[in-house]
Amino acid sequence: QLQLQESGPGLVKPSETLSLTCTVSGGSIRSSSYYWGWIRQPPGEGLEWIGSIYYSGSTYYNPSLKSRVTISVDTSKKQFSLKLSSVTAADTAVYYCARMSREVDYWGQGTLVTVSS
Amino acid sequence: QPVLTQPPSASASLGASVTLTCTLSSGYSNYKVDWYQQRPGKGPRFVMRVGTGGIVGSKGDGIPDRFTVLGSGLNRFLTIKNIQEEDESDYHCGTDHGTGSSFVYVFGGGTKVTVL
Numbered sequence: 490q491l492q493l494q495e496s497g498p499g500l501v502k503p504s505e506t507l508s509l510t511c512t513v514s515g516g517s518i519r520s521s522s523y524y525w526g527w528i529r530q531p532p533g534e535g536l537e538w539i540g541s542i543y544y545s546g547s548t549y550y551n552p553s554l555k556s557r558v559t560i561s562v563d564t565s566k567k568q569f570s571l572k573l574s575s576v577t578a579a580d581t582a583v584y585y586c587a588r589m590s591r592e593v594d595y596w597g598q599g600t601l602v603t604v605s606s
Numbered sequence: 607q608p609v610l611t612q613p614p615s616a617s618a619s620l621g622a623s624v625t626l627t628c629t630l631s632s633g634y635s636n637y638k639v640d641w642y643q644q645r646p647g648k649g650p651r652f653v654m655r656v657g658t659g660g661i662v663g664s665k666g667d668g669i670p671d672r673f674t675v676l677g678s679g680l681n682r683f684l685t686i687k688n689i690q691e692e693d694e695s696d697y698h699c700g701t702d703h704g705t706g707s708s709f710v711y712v713f714g715g716g717t718k719v720t721v722l
Contacts, residue, residue: 526711536642536650536698538711549709585649589711591702592640594666596649 491516493586493597501580501604507573511586511597518567519544524589525569527560529582530599537582541589542569576604607703608634610714617720623687626717628699630680637701638662639682641675644696644716653697656682686719694721 497509511525518525526541540550542560550558554573562569573580581604588595609631618624628639641653652666656675665673672690676683686693699714 524709535716536700536713538700538713541709541711549704551710583649591638592652592655593642593650593700593711594652596651599649 491595495586495597495600507576509571513567526587526589527571528585531582580604612714612717615718618689619722626684628682640700641684642698
């Protein structure tokens with residue numbers, strides 16, 4: 490059974506860079522059928538797609554976040570990562586990593602990241 | 607890119623049926639939509655994908671037969687029959703847009719379903 494696990498700091502200071510890693514287990518990260526993505530959910534709000542990456546390194550970003558987002562993949566470690574720069578309180582959210590074909594068919598459990606000084 | 611619109615809330619009595627609507631913005635009537643269930647305090651899980659011809663592909667793991675979908679025009683519907691307490695959740699719809707060099711995924715605002 491495929492499992493995704495987010496890891497990273499739960500507290501980030503304003504103007505700094507949020508960094509999260511997702512570790513994939515129980516399946517291959519090198520599948521040609523899937524993208525690997527990041528999705529977030531501010532407290533009490535809806536879901537927002539941040540971006541996705543193919544195992545080859547091709548990336549796709551939400552236009553509203555594109556200037557601040559970098560997603561990368563390390564197939565040898567079966568991990569992919571998110572960096573979000575110049576964070577503000579508006580970036581406080583539960584961050585999910587996920588597997589996507591067209592739909593999002595597997596989700597990590599999510600990790601709360603709070604932006605606060 | 608498409609915009610997805612969902613009513614913020616819906617309710618149904620235990621054992622009754624409820625139909626949730628996800629409406630695509632104009633010009634995207636041929637798009638498929640994905641439904642997700644998010645129970646309180648939990649992460650989302652995939653329910654199923656729907657187009658104008660009905661379900662596309664398979665339901666998500668563990669989704670009961672009580673969950674069905676239909677599509678018509680710009681609307682994509684998720685119906686829960688014989689609703690149970692465990693179905694009280696937020697339901698989100700989403701869709702992908704673009705191929706090849708460009709890809710985005712958009713979500714609707716979500717509908718909170720209350721079981722009375």
